[in-house]
Amino acid sequence: MSAYTVLLAGLDPGKSPIRRQLQRSGELDVVDVAAHMSPGRPPHSRTPEPDVVVIGPGLVQPLAVAGFLRQHSPRAQVVFLVASQRVEEFRAALPFVPQLADAWTVSTEDSEETVGAVVLEAARTARAVGAQTSAANEGLDKAWNIAVHEAQRRERQILLSERFMATVLVQAPDPIFALNARGDIISSNDAAFRLFLNNPAATVGLPVLGLFPPEAHKEIDALLARSGRGNIVERYVTTIVTNAGNTRNAAISMSPIRAAEGGVMGFALTIRDITDLREAEKRLAEARRELAQVARRTMLSAMSASIAHEIRQPLAAVIASGEAALRWLDRDEPDIAEARDALQQIVEDARRTGHIVTNISGMFQRDKVVPVPLDMNEVVRDVLALAKGELERESVVVRCELQETLPRAMGERVPLQQVLLNVIINAADAMSSLPRGDARLEIRTRQQVNGTVLISVTDNGCGIDPAHALLVFDAYFTTKPHGMGMGLYICKSIVEAHGGRMWAAPAIPRGTTFQVELSTQPANPP
Amino acid sequence: MHDLISIVDDDPSVCRAVGALVRSLGYPVRVFGSAQAFLESGIVRESACLISDVRMPGMSGLDLQRHLIAAGIALPLIFIGANPDPGVMHAALAAGAIAFHAKPFDHDKLAESIDRAVSQKAA
Numbered sequence: 222m223s224a225y226t227v228l229l230a231g232l233d234p235g236k237s238p239i240r241r242q243l244q245r246s247g248e249l250d251v252v253d254v255a256a257h258m259s260p261g262r263p264p265h266s267r268t269p270e271p272d273v274v275v276i277g278p279g280l281v282q283p284l285a286v287a288g289f290l291r292q293h294s295p296r297a298q299v300v301f302l303v304a305s306q307r308v309e310e311f312r313a314a315l316p317f318v319p320q321l322a323d324a325w326t327v328s329t330e331d332s333e334e335t336v337g338a339v340v341l342e343a344a345r346t347a348r349a350v351g352a353q354t355s356a357a358n359e360g361l362d363k364a365w366n367i368a369v370h371e372a373q374r375r376e377r378q379i380l381l382s383e384r385f386m387a388t389v390l391v392q393a394p395d396p397i398f399a400l401n402a403r404g405d406i407i408s409s410n411d412a413a414f415r416l417f418l419n420n421p422a423a424t425v426g427l428p429v430l431g432l433f434p435p436e437a438h439k440e441i442d443a444l445l446a447r448s449g450r451g452n453i454v455e456r457y458v459t460t461i462v463t464n465a466g467n468t469r470n471a472a473i474s475m476s477p478i479r480a481a482e483g484g485v486m487g488f489a490l491t492i493r494d495i496t497d498l499r500e501a502e503k504r505l506a507e508a509r510r511e512l513a514q515v516a517r518r519t520m521l522s523a524m525s526a527s528i529a530h531e532i533r534q535p536l537a538a539v540i541a542s543g544e545a546a547l548r549w550l551d552r553d554e555p556d557i558a559e560a561r562d563a564l565q566q567i568v569e570d571a572r573r574t575g576h577i578v579t580n581i582s583g584m585f586q587r588d589k590v591v592p593v594p595l596d597m598n599e600v601v602r603d604v605l606a607l608a609k610g611e612l613e614r615e616s617v618v619v620r621c622e623l624q625e626t627l628p629r630a631m632g633e634r635v636p637l638q639q640v641l642l643n644v645i646i647n648a649a650d651a652m653s654s655l656p657r658g659d660a661r662l663e664i665r666t667r668q669q670v671n672g673t674v675l676i677s678v679t680d681n682g683c684g685i686d687p688a689h690a691l692l693v694f695d696a697y698f699t700t701k702p703h704g705m706g707m708g709l710y711i712c713k714s715i716v717e718a719h720g721g722r723m724w725a726a727p728a729i730p731r732g733t734t735f736q737v738e739l740s741t742q743p744a745n746p747p
Numbered sequence: 748m749h750d751l752i753s754i755v756d757d758d759p760s761v762c763r764a765v766g767a768l769v770r771s772l773g774y775p776v777r778v779f780g781s782a783q784a785f786l787e788s789g790i791v792r793e794s795a796c797l798i799s800d801v802r803m804p805g806m807s808g809l810d811l812q813r814h815l816i817a818a819g820i821a822l823p824l825i826f827i828g829a830n831p832d833p834g835v836m837h838a839a840l841a842a843g844a845i846a847f848h849a850k851p852f853d854h855d856k857l858a859e860s861i862d863r864a865v866s867q868k869a870a
Contacts, residue, residue, distance in 0.1 A: 533829035537850030538764035544854040548771035563767050570760050613804040
């Protein structure tokens with residue numbers, strides 16, 4: 222005679238003595254639903270129809286599961302294993318459930334031997350009613366699945382129990398306070414205790430305002446009021462007092478806690494200390510600013526060689542002409558016409574020098590200049606004069622199409638000169654690999670339909686790798702071996718500080734066009 | 748009777764001014780805006796001395812010097828440069844240039860260099 226098949230459902234791991242007792246019996250073949258709870262392990266394929274189903278206290282709906290099993294396997298005997306205080310309740314209720322009227326009930330307080338004896342008795346009863354069928358039927362499969370599902374649901378309920386949630390809150394890395402409806406501290410977690418260790422105001426029973434400096438009290442009251450109306454406050458940045466005189470930056474979140482009847486009975490307050498984050502952000506911004514300044518100086522020093530060349534040229538001409546004039550006049554028969562020509566040239570060259578010097582001195586000025594209406598054609602011409610040496614060295618042919626009726630754009634001359642200078646020098650770099658004389662630089666200005674002024678600089682150089690198209694304006698992005706990747710980043714920030722836009726696009730058939738769009742209206746900075 | 752002095756500089760005002768200065772020293776002068784223009788002028792061999800800028804678009808002053816040496820033309824060379832690089836100065840002088848004057852230059856020294864160049868050509 223084959224062993225009796227016993228199905229265990231809803232038996233907590235803590236009840237292992239009973240489990241062991243049943244398994245020890247040579248007459249019982251025990252199958253535990255708990256062992257089949259992991260997915261992908263169909264329990265029914267090898268399981269014969271049970272003789273006994275033991276329903277432990279772990280199921281949420283023990284009667285429903287048992288009833289369902291019984292419906293599909295009428296001869297199986299059901300044994301309820303319930304907490305001792307519920308035994309009477311079960312025994313009283315079962316006669317009224319048609320399918321479970323003959324079910325057995327034992328207490329979890331009963332000895333293993335007693336439980337084992339009842340299960341064995343139930344098994345024998347089942348065999349007396351009818352023979353066990355060797356294959357599981359469809360209904361039993363379903364019943365089994367329901368039992369598994371029920372057991373899992375029970376486990377989830379345990380996980381979501383108050384104790385579980387309390388542990389999560391206590392262990393949370395950010396300070397959390399529970400407040401009553403008046404805003405007094407009711408409870409807090411470990412992180413709150415640690416952060417406010419030296420602030421005596423962070424005590425249960427005291428108003429939560431004690432966590433904040435007096436100047437923040439008004440806004441905290443406002444947040445409590447807002448949350449009191451049922452709103453969730455998320456990441457509100459303020460200041461907290463961690464000990465006497467020591468304040469820190471914090472982002473606070475507040476959620477209303479609702480009572481069963483729906484009213485707000487208190488608040489959950491989460492505080493995130495963002496002081497270190499703020500400091501790091503500040504240091505990063507400073508580092509960026511410093512780097513931008515270094516880059517600016519590097520950019521300028523790269524230009525200074527070219528500028529020096531531009532000054533020395535007319536200066537040399539002035540001196541040479543002066544010497545020549547003196548010589549013509551010092552002759553036995555002074556040559557007035559030659560001397561006059563030479564003097565005329567001195568005047569022209571000196572003017573040219575003065576113009577260049579004006580541009581350069583402007584370039585090194587650090588004072589903040591208020592945007593003024595600027596003739597961008599003039600700015601383009603000034604920059605071309607400064608870049609002349611560089612462009613000539615690279616044998617770049619420059620073509621300008623400057624719209625004569627261009628309206629004035631609002632801007633600061635010097636930074637915009639730097640932007641154009643940087644773009645032009647970049648263009649010259651991009652064209653340096655072209656055969657001598659092939660490099661073409663086109664600079665255009667025009668008024669657009671929307672009234673803005675557009676300056677475009679087009680080269681026929683190597684172009685921008687499409688993979689880099691979105692990166693060229695990023696800080697630290699460079700394709701140059703010694704580049705710092707700040708040039709275009711600074712340019713773009715200068716143009717954007719003007720309320721303008723700057724972008725790059727591929728030129729046809731090759732090369733790159735950089736465009737700068739500037740407003741003709743005075744900017745309204747945000 | 749005087750020796751012809753050729754001047755090459757891409758900056759027109761420098762060209763004119765140096766030309767005027769050299770003429771005031773008593774030399775006939777021809778000025779050119781580029782090295783190519785000078786080489787194609789047909790007066791390379793007539794010149795007693797060449798005063799040339801260093802940095803010019805197209806053929807540079809050093810390129811011009813190398814070209815003349817390669818062509819076997821013994822033309823005394825005086826360089827004038829606005830932003831002289833020590834390496835470039837050294838290369839120019841090592842290749843036989845009479846002098847290298849940084850702009851703006853001292854006219855007495857330039858006059859002295861021209862005298863030296865002309866006497867070298869005559870020798």
